[in-house]
Amino acid sequence: MAKDNQVKAPTKKLNKAYIKRYWQLYALIFLPLLYLLIFKYLPMRYIILAFKEYKLNIPLKEMPWANVKGTTDVFKYFKTAFKNIDFIRALKNTLKLNLLDLIMGFPAPIIFALVLNELRFNKFKKVVQTIAYMPHFLSWVIIANLVTQIFATTDGLFNRVFGTAIPFLSDPSHWVGTYVGAGVWQSFGWGSIIYLASIAGINTELYEAASVDGAGRFKKMWHITLPGIKPTIVVLLIMNLGYIMGGGFERPYAMKNNLVIEACEVISTFVYKNGIQQLKISLTTAVGLFQSVVGLFFLLTANTISRKLGERGIW
Amino acid sequence: MKKKLLSAVLAAAMVLSLAACGKNTPASVETPASTDTTSTEVSASAEETKTDEPDARGLLNGKFVDTRHITVELYDRNVDGGTEAGNNAWTKWIQEQMLERYNVEVEFVTVARWTEGDDIGNLLAAQNAPDICYTYNYGQIQTYANMGGVLDLAPILEENKDLVPSMFDWLGDAVIYQDLDPSTGTLWAIEGKRNEICRINTFVRKDWLDKLGLKEPTNKAEFEAMLVAFKDNAETLLGADASKMVPYSISYDVGWRAATLIESFMDPDITDKEYYVNGYDDRKFTENGTKEAVRLLNKWYNDGLIWHDFAEHSGSDDTTEDDMIKAGFVGAFTHNYDYPFRNGKDSINATLAAQYGDGAKFVAVNCFEDKKGGYNKYSYSNTGDRKVFFPATNDEPIASLLYLEFMSQAETVQYLQIGDEGVLHTVDAATGAIVLQAPDEAHHDYYQNSGKNIDMTINCNGLRLATPELTTLSLAFSYSDVDPEDVKTAIAVASKDAQIPPTPSVGDIQAETEGTDLSGKRDQTYDKAVVASVADFDAVWDAGMAEYLAAGGQAIIDERTAAWDATYSSDNLN
Structure with a gap:
């Protein structure tokens, strides 16, 4: 919908006639905007809980400011968080796992899209594509159980078949590999769709001209396809950098186990344990706020750098 | 034109879907049934006594003049083959009875059993919690109370004691006021009672022992020798599946699944104070x-x-271990004292018998001797179990108390536990014992989603029949598809040298609401210590313990010590 607006973006000031002419488009975008307002913007007023003492029985406005034995200290919960070794551990793991995800997981769909694009046998291509998409639709609970059945140290399928005892799940560094691998497996097929769409938009004349000039497949890929999808890659990279402090909850939660806890506790699981399970609402709101601010910082930085390098950025 | 029409349709569809979301009420909430039939009875009885005036509480002869409405928490265990948790013959019966006796409409709010704490926390935060809540975890109630989310029951009980005679009879002052804070006088929760106090047993495969010509182990050395024999004879016992042999099986929850062993290492003469001070952690x-x-x-x-691989299967829904036990790959394990008997035809023993013949079964043994030569272990305490509390949003505390009164009556509990004769139980001709059975197809609505409907009898956990004698007699018959002799053995083994944990009344321990992920750190330490190399064991255990204590464990121990010293002059209650 945002694209629709861009296509015929007015050069002059928005006026009534314009709205009248495209009212259907505005009608269409109104509801998604309303959704954003209600579910994304209005809840933001509760950010103030990070600076207050949460109570169950009084309205937000009346909740007292965070205090230590009566002395107001609005940053109390931020200080508590940074003194908590679980939080520090979760912070480090979040950065580490997301960075590894980015390094391993970001190029995978691009490479897959490029390879798929080179396939000429259409039926085979479609089958491969469908199979690669499928894991995206599986819940992490299912994937985590599959991973346990396949990679458990002694009873797992892998170690039984190969007669090995690789501690995929019980040794922290091996676990990180399993975690990242499962993430790549789950998402590379789905992630490639946007690149395939982008590749389809490249002018075929370029390829024909390159063929005439004697360029082989690899040369065409390097000099035409990749530059052709560069803007898409950059936009997605910037958005992914915005998530570097975030990340989902299901995947680390479903895949964790007690033996590798120092590697698998992340901010989202920390917030769940403390906020939802123990009702430490103020503490976890503070953590969430910190997480968002750092995420925003990464996003803005990446965007600025990309603009400086002559790319379009995300706005 | 086409485009206009399309976008109008799309926009309308979105509006509708959004509206549908807004109307979304919790699917689990059930409204009471058969209001029509009973409302006539109500008016009839009101007419008979119309000369009397209702009291200030709106009660006339113990019954509300105007119909009141309360909501009650109920665990949903999502049982395979069970009935809808909040809508079945039992919930309807309770609703009818409450309306008839007290003119109180009951609405059940179901919460998932294994995430009940999370769910109730969310409902409380949304000002939407049921009027009557219950949980096993007092620390959780304390947390809610600190945030102003719980009603103080002390004044409510004070003013309405006349309405709950059965509750005082059943629980007694000691249990009802167990959580009373001596310094503030607040009472955030009413403890329940546990009527079956057997707690835990270690089970071994009887047929394997017979096959190898071994006797049931009676001490740790014999138990270890037995495990070694199982391992060495895997080919004999399991044939082609020999590589799947698991002599002793535990789960990630080591503190529970090796409890008999752990408790045998404790000093049997430990003081009540020492037990209590370390007792926040039930592992x-x-x-x-x-x-x-x-x-x-x-x-x-x-x-x-x-x-x-025990620690790698750490999800609470992971059934890998149960499946291994049922498949017959496991030689011994420790669990609830009646674990192999639970679930009728799907029970461990029934499954084994179906595959390998009647001799294949687990039997309970006492095999971990303590330093005095007995089998030190802890049962449950009869007093103090599930805790009932009223959230601050409860605007019908008196009607809610009447619900507790109803649930404390022996007949109510008995009916919920054993139902009608012929449907849910028969009477053993020889002994007069109540023999429980699963309901047939025609009476499927009487299926008990929790054993003996313990989720409904909120202040009674375990069989409670008309007399204590009948209860004891019937206990062994309360599992369908299981040999009652095996149950009797399990009860005897679990009761041998079992100590009843002290239940002091020392008031609220604030530190218990402040620790961060203590149970997680405890399990992590247990697991890592078990799988460590022998040389690393001390380092792993000590590091884990230090982290646990630093994360709030020590603060709890200190505050409990101080609270004990402030309340009692001796280290033992009696």
Whole structure:
């Protein structure tokens, strides 16, 4: 919908006639905007809980400011968080796992899209594509159980078949590999769709001209396809950098186990344990706020750098 | 034109879907049934006594003049083959009875059993919690109370004691006021009672012992020798599946699944104070002797006697271990004292018998001797179990109390537990014992989603029949598809040398609401210590313990010590 607006973006000031002419488009975008307002913007007023003492029985406005034995200290919960070794551990793991995800997981769909694009046998291509998409639709609970059945140290399928005892799940560094691998497996097929769409938009004349000039497949890929999808890659990279402090909850939660806890506790699981399970609402709101601010910082930085390098950025 | 029409349709569709979301009420909430039939009875009875005036509470002869409405929490265990948790013959019966007796409409709010704490926390935060809530975890109630989310029951009980005679009869002052804070006088929760206090047993495969010509183990050395024999004779016992042999199986929850072993390492003469001070953690993590028990587990693990992957299967829904036990790959395990008998035809023993013949079964044994030569272990305490509390949003505390009164009556509990004769139970001709059975197809609505409907009898956990004698007599018959003799043995084994944990009344311990992920740290330490190399054991255990204590464990121990000293002059209650 945002694209629709861009296509015929007015050069002059928005006026009534314009709205009248495209009212259907505005009608269409109104509801998604309303959704954003209600579910994304209005809840933001509760950010103030990070600076207050949460109570169950009084309205937000009346909740007292965070205090230590009566002395107001609005940053109390931020200080508590940074003194908590679980939080520090979760912070480090979040950065580490997301960075590894980015390094391993970001190029995978691009490479897959490029390879798929080179396939000429259409039926085979479609089958491969469908199979690669499928894991995206599986819940992490299912994937985590599959991973346990396949990679458990002694009873797992892998170690039984190969007669090995690789501690995929019980040794922290091996676990990180399993975690990242499962993430790549789950998402590379789905992630490639946007690149395939982008590749389809490249002018075929370029390829024909390159063929005439004697360029082989690899040369065409390097000099035409990749530059052709560069803007898409950059936009997605910037958005992914915005998530570097975030990340989902299901995947680390479903895949964790007690033996590798120092590697698998992340901010989202920390917030769940403390906020939802123990009702430490103020503490976890503070953590969430910190997480968002750092995420925003990464996003803005990446965007600025990309603009400086002559790319379009995300706005 | 086409485009206009399309976008109008799309926009309308979105509006509708959004509206549908807004109307979304919790699917689990059930409204009471058969209001029509009973409302006539109500008006009839009101007419008979119309000369009397209702009291200030709106009650006339113990019954509300105007119909009141309360909501009650109910666990949803999502049982395979069960009925809808909040809508079945039992919930309807309770609703009818409450309306008839007290003119109170009951609405059940179901919450998932294994995430009940999370769910109730969310409902409380949304100002939407049921009027009557219950949980096993007092620390959780304390947390809510600190945030102003719980009603103080002390004044409510004070003013309405006349309405709840059965509750005072059943629970007694000691249980009702167990959680009364001596300094503030607040009472955030009413404890329930546990009527079956057997807690835990270690089970071994009887047919394997017979096959190998072994006797049931009676001490740790014999138990270990038995595990070694199982391992060495895997080919004989399991044939082609020999590689799947698991001599002793535990789960990631080591503190529970090796509790008999851990408790045998504790000093049987421990004072009530020491037990209580370390008792916040029901997995005995900080008790004396626990480390040595885990050291033995660590040795067994490194000798290949314990399920190697136990800690990797850490989800609470992971049934891998149960499946292994039922498939017949496991030689011994420790669990609830009646674990192999639970679930009728799907029980462990019934499953084994179906596959390998009647001789294939697990039997309970006492095999972990303590330092005095007995089998030290802890049962449950009869007093103090599930805790009932009223959220601050409860605007019908008196009607809610009447619900507790109803649930405290012996007939109510008995009916919920054993139902009608012929449907849910028969009477053993020889002994007069009540023999429970699963309802047939025609009476499927009487299926009990929790054993003996314990989720409904909120202040009674365990069989409670008309007389204590009948209860004891019937206990062994309360499992369908199981040999009652095996149950009797299990009860006897679990009761041998079992100590009843002290239940002091020392008021609220604030530190219990402040620790961060203590149970997680405890389990992590247990697990890591069991799988460590023998040489690393001490380092792993000590590091884990230090982290647990620093995260709030020590603060709880200190505050409990201080509270005990402030309340009692001796280290023992009696």
